[in-house]
Amino acid sequence: MDLAVWLLGALALVLGVRWALEHARARRVLQSLRQGAPVALPARVGGNWGEAAQRIAKLLRERDERLRESQARLEEFLVALENSPNGVVLLDENGRIEWCNQTAASHFGFDAARDRLQYIGNLVRDPVFAAYMASWNYTRDVVLATPVAGSAPRKLSVQAHPYAGSRRLILSRDVTAMEQAEAMRRDFVANVSHEIRTPLTVLAGFVETLQTLPLDADERSRYLAMMSQQAQRMQTLVNDLLTLSKLEGSPPPGMGDWLPVGTLLAQSEQEARSLSGVLSPGRPHEFLFHPVPAIDVSGSLSELQSAMSNLLSNAVRYTPGGGRIEVRWQPLDGGRAEFSVKDSGPGIAAEHIARLTERFYRVDRSRSRETGGTGLGLAIVKHVVQRHGAELKIDSAPGSGSTFAIVLPASRVRPAVSPGMSERPATESQPG
Ligand SMILES: Nc1ncnc2c1ncn2[C@@H]1O[C@H](COP(=O)(O)OP(=O)(O)O)[C@@H](O)[C@H]1O
Numbered sequence: 001m002d003l004a005v006w007l008l009g010a011l012a013l014v015l016g017v018r019w020a021l022e023h024a025r026a027r028r029v030l031q032s033l034r035q036g037a038p039v040a041l042p043a044r045v046g047g048n049w050g051e052a053a054q055r056i057a058k059l060l061r062e063r064d065e066r067l068r069e070s071q072a073r074l075e076e077f078l079v080a081l082e083n084s085p086n087g088v089v090l091l092d093e094n095g096r097i098e099w100c101n102q103t104a105a106s107h108f109g110f111d112a113a114r115d116r117l118q119y120i121g122n123l124v125r126d127p128v129f130a131a132y133m134a135s136w137n138y139t140r141d142v143v144l145a146t147p148v149a150g151s152a153p154r155k156l157s158v159q160a161h162p163y164a165g166s167r168r169l170i171l172s173r174d175v176t177a178m179e180q181a182e183a184m185r186r187d188f189v190a191n192v193s194h195e196i197r198t199p200l201t202v203l204a205g206f207v208e209t210l211q212t213l214p215l216d217a218d219e220r221s222r223y224l225a226m227m228s229q230q231a232q233r234m235q236t237l238v239n240d241l242l243t244l245s246k247l248e249g250s251p252p253p254g255m256g257d258w259l260p261v262g263t264l265l266a267q268s269e270q271e272a273r274s275l276s277g278v279l280s281p282g283r284p285h286e287f288l289f290h291p292v293p294a295i296d297v298s299g300s301l302s303e304l305q306s307a308m309s310n311l312l313s314n315a316v317r318y319t320p321g322g323g324r325i326e327v328r329w330q331p332l333d334g335g336r337a338e339f340s341v342k343d344s345g346p347g348i349a350a351e352h353i354a355r356l357t358e359r360f361y362r363v364d365r366s367r368s369r370e371t372g373g374t375g376l377g378l379a380i381v382k383h384v385v386q387r388h389g390a391e392l393k394i395d396s397a398p399g400s401g402s403t404f405a406i407v408l409p410a411s412r413v414r415p416a417v418s419p420g421m422s423e424r425p426a427t428e429s430q431p432g
């Protein structure tokens with residue numbers, strides 16, 4: 001009996017000690033958990049509580065590791081978005097800016113840091129944008145015109161994409177240049193159609209006249225001559241258009257072909273003289289072709305000839321009969337060379353000069369049409385000049401004539417290899 005009591009007592013004591021020990025361990029573990037840091041978990045606590053503590057510490061370490069990894073991934077994503085050429089804005093459920101990249105900030109005029117958590121509707125006031133955002137229909141983009149201080153407004157293409165319920169991602173793209181190119185293309189097509197329609201209408205009228213009216217031989221041949229003139233006009237237009245498109249679509253001319261400037265000039269001179277005869281038969285122009293220097297130039301023969309012919313034919317077209325036209329090739333300092341055409345015509349007002357090389361830009365529309373101009377001549381010259389690394393200089397004022405000059409860079413000029421070929425005496429002709 002005594003033994004049984006003693007045994008029970010001993011058992012109770014052992015259990016009590018064990019319980020106290022476990023309790024103390026539990027307290028230590030709980031205490032360090034309350035302190036929060038998994039590293040603070042006692043490593044040397046034994047028993048179940050010790051094992052539990054170690055497992056918890058391991059789980060917490062793994063969780064922290066994963067957290068650090070996803071934080072790093074998030075940073076990488078944001079860096080990628082920051083470097084995107086498009087503007088990116090992330091909105092929360094209420095339409096407030098959670099994040100935006102620098103491009104979006106410059107597109108919309110945000111301050112990336114200060115405007116965080118601002119309602120985008122308060123910052124982008126454009127009613128088109130407000131209506132778009134409110135519609136929640138984002139299958140298409142909207143184009144906004146955003147003002148830019150001191151220049152034309154910028155065109156932004158903006159598209160929203162909902163994600164994660166009612167959050168939204170906004171992408172913005174600067175489409176100013178694209179819209180401009182598109183507008184230029186539309187203008188060009190409209191201009192070409194107009195230029196073709198005019199002679200076509202006249203031709204159709206003549207055809208109808210010939211079909212309906214009984215005409216004598218003289219009248220018939222007069223009508224046919226006028227028809228042929230209109231057909232010629234269309235032909236010239238198509239040729240100029242083809243020349244332009246060839247210039248735009250082909251690689252720039254190499255440096256290989258060297259030509260004496262006298263050879264280059266011969267054809268344009270002949271064309272100019274005969275054009276003068278056609279345009280003012282009674283009173284031809286007074287030409288002065290200066291002697292050509294002994295230099296060769298390199299480039300495309302046909303392109304350079306076409307540029308020179310255009311400048312010369314313009315001088316003939318816009319200078320009234322009897323006027324003076326002076327043509328010169330001359331070496332300049334630094335090894336460059338200049339081709340210039342100076343006329344005693346009406347001259348050009350300053351506001352037109354910068355626009356002369358635009359396609360179909362004409363100062364004197366009716367004079368251009370009457371004399372067979374297409375409005376493309378100086379656009380062709382500009383292309384040729386650019387392709388040869390040269391420069392087009394226009395010096396003109398109303399009442400004091402015009403000088404058009406092409407300056408070739410030194411790399412395209414050299415002393416003539418066969419001077420005999422390019423040396424030529426001055427030729428002068430007086431009005432008859
Ligand atoms: N030498 C010049 N004197 C006066 N005006 C000129 C001269 N050259 C060009 N222009 C003006 O520039 C316009 C554009 O010239 P261009 O591109 O050659 O087209 P066009 O076919 O009309 O001659 C002409 O319509 C004309 O009004």
Ligand SMILES: [Mg+2]
Binds near residue numbers: 378
């Ligand atoms: Mg012309």
